[in-house]
Amino acid sequence: MAGRLDGKVVLITGGASGIGAAHARTFAAEGAKVLIGDIQDKMGQEVADGIGITNSGGQAAYTNLDVTSEKSWDDAVKKAVNMYGKLTTLINNAGLAIMGGVTTETQASWDKTIAVNQMGVWYGMKAAIPEMLKAGGGAIVNISSVYGIIGSPDMLSYHASKGAVRLMSKAAALEYATRGIRINSVHPGIIETPILTKTFSGGGPAVDSFVKAIQTRTPLARFGKPEEIAYGSLYLCSDEASFVTGAELVIDGGWTAQ
Ligand SMILES: NC(=O)c1ccc[n+]([C@@H]2O[C@H](COP(=O)([O-])OP(=O)(O)OC[C@H]3O[C@@H](n4cnc5c(N)ncnc54)[C@H](O)[C@@H]3O)[C@@H](O)[C@H]2O)c1
Structure with missing residues (x-):
């Protein structure tokens, strides 16, 4: 059975949980070869094992990937290429949120949030794009947030990081527009995942x-449900979205329409 992502090889960060795990399941179901990267090894391996090989020929594997380490990125990209022959698609999804305002945010929470949510996205694009160029093109989805578009009073570093992801995506989209790599951002509203209780x-x-x-x-x-975000990325990473780059897809139940 043909899938919408036949022939695609996808690296998904933060794929051990929540929105990333939903991406792994959805993408494999549509025929993609998936490599899940995360720092929660047991959970990540369980997600990959649960997917196995799908009816459309998709499959999934897991690797340890700390998105704050360029060495870790290089290892994961190499693993995807060694396993599946190429890399065409990247979902920069790993992220965290720490509460804090202008005077209550600590240096440690600021640094951690920026390292994972913002620098991790840059490192990911930097590591993956050379392989996408070798593969003849690709698609990247960077998971931002509605909090990358609107403000709130108590998540300063999260807003800073997610706003940066939004504009980094547009800048990178322009840089690679003529070289076959499309780059878009997705902006979830509040989605039921473990990040909320964390x-x-x-x-x-x-x-x-x-x-x-x-x-x-x-x-x-x-x-929202994690799958409702994965379906948005599915469209953006499929050839159906061949004219879509530098765009921001808001999936928020209408929150930011008001
Ligand atoms: N859940 C929401 O309401 C919501 C809303 C908007 C945006 N988002 C974004 O969606 C993404 C996924 O969040 P989620 O809700 O599924 O949360 P989650 O906590 O369920 O999943 C986040 C995953 O990222 C992984 N991760 C954290 N640091 C990492 C690192 N250094 N290297 C590799 N992996 C790391 C975690 O281990 C975890 O598996 C995040 O970027 C988050 O900011 C979530």
Whole structure:
């Protein structure tokens, strides 16, 4: 059965959990050969094992990849090429969020957020693009956030990093437009994944009040599901999106339309 990603080889960061794991499952189901990269090895391996080989000929494997290390990136890109013969597609999805405002953000939380969310995306494009050029072209999706477009009062470094991802994607899209590599950003609203409890004090009342506030603010009146983000990236990475580059795809239940 032909899939929408037949012939594509995809590296997905942060694929052990949440939105990244949904990308791995969705992309493999559409015929892609997938390499999941993460620092949560056991969970990442379980996601890959759960996918195995799909009806459309897609498959998945796992490798340790710390997106803050250029050496780690080089190793992962080499592994994808050794396993599958080429690299055509990159999903820069690994990310984290730490609460903090102008005077409450710490140097450590700032540095960590920028290293993973912002520098990790740059390192990823830097490591993957030479192989995409060898493969005759490719597509990159950088996962930003609605928080890369609008502000909120208490996630300073997250906004800084996700806003940077939005514009880095456009700049890189322009740089590679004539060389067959399309680069777009995806901007999820609030999606039900483990990042929510990790960010909001490990559960409890802070999460509950956040949930209520977001549901009130979202026209579709619910959180999104990880698959609803993966389907957006699926389109952007397929040949159906051959005229789409430097674009930002917002998937937020209408939140930022208001
Ligand atoms: N869930 C949401 O509401 C939401 C909204 C907007 C944007 N996003 C973005 O979506 C992406 C995925 O988030 P999620 O909600 O699935 O969260 P998640 O916590 O479920 O998954 C994030 C993954 O990134 C991995 N990761 C963290 N640091 C890493 C590193 N240094 N190297 C490699 N992997 C690393 C984690 O191990 C984890 O598996 C993130 O970039 C996040 O900012 C999420």
